[in-house]
Amino acid sequence: MERIEYEWIKQTRQILLEQCRELTEEEFTKEFEFGFLSIRDTFVHVAGCYHAWLGSFVLSETTFPLLKKEVINNMKVDDIQRYFNQADEYVEKVLEQFKNKFDEPIEKEPSWKAGSGYIRKTPHQLLFHSITHESHHKGQIVTMIRLLGHIPRNTDILGLSDIKFVK
Template identity: 25%
Template sequence: MVHPALDMYHYHVWANSVIMDRLLELPRDIYHKEIQSGFSSVAKVLSHIYQVDHTWFEIISGKTMKEAMEHSFQLGPEVEAKSLEEIKNRFVNLSDQWQELLASIEDIDQVLVVENPYAGRLETTVAETLLHVATHGAYHRGNIATMLRQMGHTSVMQDYGLYLYQK
């Protein structure tokens, strides 16, 4: 049986793909269109999800949180400027790297000590980190669904329950 945290990560990858596929069905201009919302464009939301996924990938790979954050957040403007097709490819490549990394970890319940430059020391596990990545992504995909409605478009179902039916 797959560890529940690994399954949640697989759900995250699936849901990212589902929302990006929906975005690819819509007029191209909505991806970078500026709107009044928590984020000013869908591109900014996807860039943020990507940056956080990248940050935690680097932390689990052995970088300090400070190093990982600095590197990942330097990517922000570059990632945000990409087309939707390019950002989807970036997500696919990053999830492939995640899969390779996770396959190399013998125990995802092993303790991971993270020194957050803003919040201090955190003792967590790789599994808990995967849950964080998945819930963070779900929260912000909800932002995208709301933004699409604001622009007169429907979103798409991306619930965990649907993932379970489709896997």
């Protein structure tokens, strides 16, 4: 995977985060019967996936990436942005540190699932999982925004003709 592809993912994520800044607290935390219930909790879950699989499993930089419910309940969009910024740093480190061994398996027990047994996955697989996982949940967030009565902004890369790429 090239860094440019991940930039596209970050840019479409940013579109949704910016739209969430316009939501009321009640809308941002309204619970639905799908996803991780609210827009806030779904975003935190998505970022947590990067923290768990890349930050903890691949890079061994954190031992318990999941946030406690009390912390999540107080998170605002800026807090979620910071949580994603750290996740983005993990992606960059994985792309750099594993560029010559991207498809070499890592076998160990996830720190957040003590006693669950060993998992054998490559950095490539776990990065790809984190990205597809994010895409799945971004679709749920778009649906939540629509159910709140708002028109979701376009997050389709093909429809973003004015998108600027950062290298």
